[in-house]
Amino acid sequence: MADTASQVLLGSGLTALSQPLMYVKVLVQVGYEPLPPTLGRNIFGRQVYQLPGLFAYAKHIMKIDGRAGLFKGLTPRLCSGAIGTIVHGQVLQRYQEADQEEEPGASLKEPVSSWEQVIKETSREMVARSAATLVTHPFHVIALRCMVQFIGRETKYSGIFSPFVTIYREEGILGFFAGLVPRLLGDVLSLWLCNMLAYLINTYALENGVSTMSEMKSYSQAVTGFFASMLTYPFVLVSNLMAINNCGLAGGLPPFAPNYSSWLDCWSQLLKEGNMSRGNSLFFRKVPAGKLYVWEEKRFR
Secondary structure, eight states: OHHHHHHHHHHHHHHHHHHHHHHHHHHHHHTOOOSOOEEEEOTTSOEEEEEOOHHHHHHHHHHHHOGGGGGTTHHHHHHHHHHHHHHHHHHHHHHHHHHHHHGGGGGGSOOOOHHHHHHHHHHHHHHHHHHHHHHHHHHHHHHHHHHHHHHHTOOTTOSSSHHHHHHHHHHOGGGGGTTHHHHHHHHHHHHHHHHHHHHHIIIIISOTTOTTHHHHHHHHHHHHHHHHHHHTHHHHHHHHHHHHTTSSSGGGSTTTSOOOSSHHHHHHHHHHHTOTTTTSOSSSEEOOSSSOOHHHHHHHO
């Protein structure tokens, strides 16, 4: 219990610190670009038009809503993180208790190979994460919609309990799980890619004689986790877009955003536009295609 409490407190602190970054990231994912591009240089030194980065975007939000404006959607994110940590821990604890009940006859069983152990642990982690995601997804949907309200200056999803009433009244139970399928798929694929790549590197690429073997293996886990998250980012983007699609907010309705019939439709449209990585980086951002942006609308007017 004490360990779970410490994890909740640590997670809550990290969530609060990362909220401004998450806020900007969500608005960029939706395609909201209120500031015009500027002429800059890419990593190769070539002059290109770039969209403002994290700090310029955050400064724009503070100019309108003040510093407190950067923390819109924080409350449901804190609830999601705390509940998710508890659910995740409880599921893994049930597996541990089941293992302890089987221990009396464990000596009669054949030893489990490292590959089988990785499969077993990854499968359990997948179940634990999926359960946590399923339980906390309604809070995730509300957090996203709270942040996207910045685009149309709405207050529809403000408050603690009123967003639940609004979603249930307008969309029913399924509204709380908008974008759940791509989110679950992305989480599962990322977990398996990370663990399988880490196992292969630790087993076949790193020599056991190295004195810093444990440190090297921890680094390999971090590196494979980074690459896995990069490869599965489109699932995150599609999930977030489906969570705010046609929800009554300007950021999720035409003409600002198209109505997607399903998450596969959203995926195909983003793929055609070349926007599958939109929001993946908040620095050195090139001007994406396929949308009419706020600064263009002002210029035409």
